[in-house]
Amino acid sequence: MLEAKAYGASSADANFGEMTIDRRDLHDIDVKIDILYCGVCHSDIHAKLNDWGNAKYPIVPGHEIIGKVTEVGSKVSKYKVGDLVGVGCMVDSCQECSACEEDMEMWCENGSTSTYNSKDKFLDGHTLGGYSTTIVVREEFVLSVSEDLDIKAVAPLLCAGITTYSPLKHWNIQKGDKVGIVGLGGLGHMGIKFAAAMGAETVMITTSEEKSKDAKRLGADSVIISKDKDQMKEHNNSFDFILNTIPVGHDVNPYLALLKRDKTMCLVGAIEPLENVHGGNLILRRKRLAGSLIGGIKETQEMLDFCAEHNIVSDVEMINMQDIDNAFERVQNSDVKYRFVIDMESLKS
Amino acid sequence: MLEAKAYGASSADANFGEMTIDRRDLHDIDVKIDILYCGVCHSDIHAKLNDWGNAKYPIVPGHEIIGKVTEVGSKVSKYKVGDLVGVGCMVDSCQECSACEEDMEMWCENGSTSTYNSKDKFLDGHTLGGYSTTIVVREEFVLSVSEDLDIKAVAPLLCAGITTYSPLKHWNIQKGDKVGIVGLGGLGHMGIKFAAAMGAETVMITTSEEKSKDAKRLGADSVIISKDKDQMKEHNNSFDFILNTIPVGHDVNPYLALLKRDKTMCLVGAIEPLENVHGGNLILRRKRLAGSLIGGIKETQEMLDFCAEHNIVSDVEMINMQDIDNAFERVQNSDVKYRFVIDMESLKS
Known part of the structure; x- marks a missing residue:
């Protein structure tokens, strides 16, 4: 021993x-x-x-x-x-x-x-x-x-790295895709860096005006303040993918509204009950709510290699x-x- | 006029x-x-x-x-x-x-x-x-x-036909897939017929013991009584797809538990808020909750042709x-x- x-x-x-x-x-x-x-x-x-x-x-x-x-x-x-x-x-x-x-x-x-x-x-x-x-x-x-x-x-x-990299890869994020990152913390800040490095149009979605500047420094192309209903409405049905890093139960409906038809919002934070998910928000335009957990060893190595290539930490x-x-x-x-x-x-x- | x-x-x-x-x-x-x-x-x-x-x-x-x-x-x-x-x-x-x-x-x-x-x-x-x-x-x-x-x-x-046919086709149900149909009404009875005709192992999931016999007559290979927790547990992580036809808000968590990793439950009935969807049930094994609404005209014709071929009404x-x-x-x-x-x-x- x-x-x-x-x-x-x-x-x-x-x-x-x-x-x-x-x-x-x-x-x-x-x-x-x-x-x-x-x-x-x-x-x-x-x-x-x-x-x-x-x-x-x-x-x-x-x-x-x-x-x-x-x-x-x-x-x-x-x-x-x-x-x-x-x-x-x-x-x-x-x-x-x-x-x-x-x-x-x-x-x-x-x-x-x-x-x-x-x-x-x-x-x-x-x-x-x-x-x-x-x-x-x-x-x-x-x-x-x-x-x-x-x-x-x-x-x-x-x-935090593999938890955000894995869903972005799994849902095949490509150059030009409009990707939303919800929540700016340990997971969210990595989500921004990865989505930007993959060539996506990376949009920070946050409740907090003061996080806007930092989100842009980290690589976000733009920021949506989620409390501003008009701003949210402008982006309805426009996202190819949303990575939701909020770590607690919350109302996901306003974010589901942002997805294009047939697109997915993936939870990586909230291992908790979500407030009333409205079935209609999934049924109209065939949207999906999914989740993802870390990643396998092979993919974790791939992520580390991607970080070395793109100088991401x-x-x-x-x-x-x-x-x-x-x-x-x-x-x-x-x-x-x-x-x-x-x-x-x-x-x- | x-x-x-x-x-x-x-x-x-x-x-x-x-x-x-x-x-x-x-x-x-x-x-x-x-x-x-x-x-x-x-x-x-x-x-x-x-x-x-x-x-x-x-x-x-x-x-x-x-x-x-x-x-x-x-x-x-x-x-x-x-x-x-x-x-x-x-x-x-x-x-x-x-x-x-x-x-x-x-x-x-x-x-x-x-x-x-x-x-x-x-x-x-x-x-x-x-x-x-x-x-x-x-x-x-x-x-x-x-x-x-x-x-x-x-x-x-x-x-009722296209509403159930479309998601089964969209999620590419194949011979041998284990498909659950939740709820036996206008939509559910069509879901059984289509899934069976597509060659799936078709499982009726219902609260009602008395519906078992009819489900089998309609083409279900077997029935799970959803109120029986032991029966449900036996089928955890075993389904390739679940078509959920329940027409009102309900607790989807017990059904999400039945899905294999990376698989989808699709709502076609509940255009209403769902009770607390647990994020952990999506995050563990990367499961998806989706919805689907009727189908396009081309697919509706395809469904009618499929019905003519398989003698489904x-x-x-x-x-x-x-x-x-x-x-x-x-x-x-x-x-x-x-x-x-x-x-x-x-x-x-």
């Missing part, structure tokens, strides 16, 4: 504190990673607070991991010591079912293993995430990261591990542009 | 009564039709009662029309006197916009003309439907009907025009298997 330092909580109402955790010894298929940076995702807060009712304690969150390979198992062929790598939301899956065979491990029919708070196949208990100095992950779930990017700002790509604010409670509070108040990343050096020293 | 007998209501709270209406004289592009049969659609009731707030009085409903051609304009080439024809939910559109060019006249960007209760381009006032002895319709909106079918049972195909109960108030009441009580059709001879005599 391998000891690692970590930051976690022993119960839903406990603050985070430093702890020592067990990582497994290296199997022949594993890569051992010295963690350099770990992004802070809103899911980390939901998990810590047991908002989804499935938290396992002690909980060590973190699924936006960037690090250096320090050791590889005998059967590992893709990575060598010193490589810059990433680990995202999953660390294992059955590798045999139809979902895994189609590179959609997140929907593994036998259940994928999440990076934290999931049953650990190798050790007793549950998986522990990236708020830690070290992690051991099987080769198939390790991503290659370009040295050319600002690597601390690459961390959020492992969750997340906008981040760096923190020390010890600042995590304050960072959680600021995430809950939407007070971050646009993602906190923990410098893991702070935990090592 | 051409006088015709009709049955209609002069206000939302008036019962139906016989009236004389004006049809336009034949233009060169028009077909004059002697109406033999007209189906009774739930929309007729909504329109009469002004449930959608847009009723124009006097209202003469009816958009499932079967009749014989009695006269044609000089430019009409597709039809001749004596032909058996149908008219569905639309009688005109601009014929120029992108929707019309793509054979989706129901979404004409300049507004299609509904068979009743729509602004009449030729006469002052609004269009009057098929509860009448005669109708004059431009050639492009007249459908050809096979003499080989039981023609009184063809009438409901013009609305609606299950109907024949009534006289004078029985319409009672029929409306029975439709509202779901007491019809599965569609009333008016024998228009009753209005002529």
Whole structure:
């Protein structure tokens, strides 16, 4: 067993504190990673607070991991010591079912293993995430990261990046498509960058006038203030795709009205009941309301390669591990542009 | 101007009564039709009662029309006197916009003309439907009907038929696909017939044990009782497509759970707010909730031809025009298997 330092909580109402955790010894298929940076995702807060009712304690969150390979198992062929790598939301899956065979491990029919708070196949208990100095992950779930990017700002790509890239690719966004991004936070700011890089006419749709300027800096061609009914009406039936990143239940009807016939709005944030979705808004013009969850490993690598090619990273604010409670509070108040990343050096020293 | 007998209501709270209406004289592009049969659609009731707030009085409903051609304009080439024809939910559109060019006249960007209760381009006032002895319709909106079918049972195909055929075709239902039909009424019974004829494994999903037998008679391979949670759970993540014909707002979440990843449930009935659609049910396995409305003229003809080839008609109960108030009441009580059709001879005599 391998000891690692970590930051976690022993119960839903406990603050985070430093702890020592067990990582497994290296199997022949594993890569051992010295963690350099770990992004802070809103899911980390939901998990810590047991908002989804499935938290396992002690909980060590973190699924936006960037690090250096320090050791590889005998059967590992893709990575060598010193490589810059990433680990995202999953660390294992059955590798045999139809979902895994189609590179959609997140929907593994036998259940994928999440990076934290999931049953650990190798050790007793549950998986522990990236708020830690070290992690051991099987080769198939390790991503290659370009040295050319600002690597601390690459961390959020492992969750916020793939969550927004995957639906834009799945719905085949092309140059010239009019794409709306609803909500400007950790997910929304990546949605703008990706849609713009794919050549879409990228439109930020936000309640907040003050976010307009920043949306344009991030790459939006224009902004619609969703509270302005006249402005919304002007854009009725005009969008080829809408990526809806609002993280809570809300009224989706005004956004459905913006879609062209046969087009889709995809939810990536609201894992919650939506207010009264009006059937008529789907029936007229055959519109679709869909959802999407992260992406498979192959697509995550494709996304990282796309980012290297287009020089895309997340906008981040760096923190020390010890600042995590304050960072959680600021995430809950939407007070971050646009993602906190923990410098893991702070935990090592 | 051409006088015709009709049955209609002069206000939302008036019962139906016989009236004389004006049809336009034949233009060169028009077909004059002697109406033999007209189906009774739930929309007729909504329109009469002004449930959608847009009723124009006097209202003469009816958009499932079967009749014989009695006269044609000089430019009409597709039809001749004596032909058996149908008219569905639309009688005109601009014929120029992108929707019309793509054979989706129901979404004409300049507004299609509904068979009743729509602004009449030729006469002052609004269009009057098929509860009448005669109708004059431009050639492009007249459908050809096979003499080989039981023609009184063809009438409901013009609305209930195309409404269910179109989404099954659009979502490309193939032999072997597992297709669920939710709700067994005018739409649902046609959904079963079409899905079965397309070679799908057709599953009726209903709250009512007593409907099981009839569903199987209509062509369903099996039945799921939706109130039985264990039965529903057995079928989780197993359907390739679900056609949801429930005509009112309801909880769609249990049905979304039945879909395989990346698959669609299409609403064709509920032009109303749905109870809390849970975003998580779309996000996990990238599922889609969509809607569909009738179909274009080209596809309606294709559907009628498909019916002739597969010997498909609606299950109907024949009534006289004078029985319409009672029929409306029975439709509202779901007491019809599965569609009333008016024998228009009753209005002529």
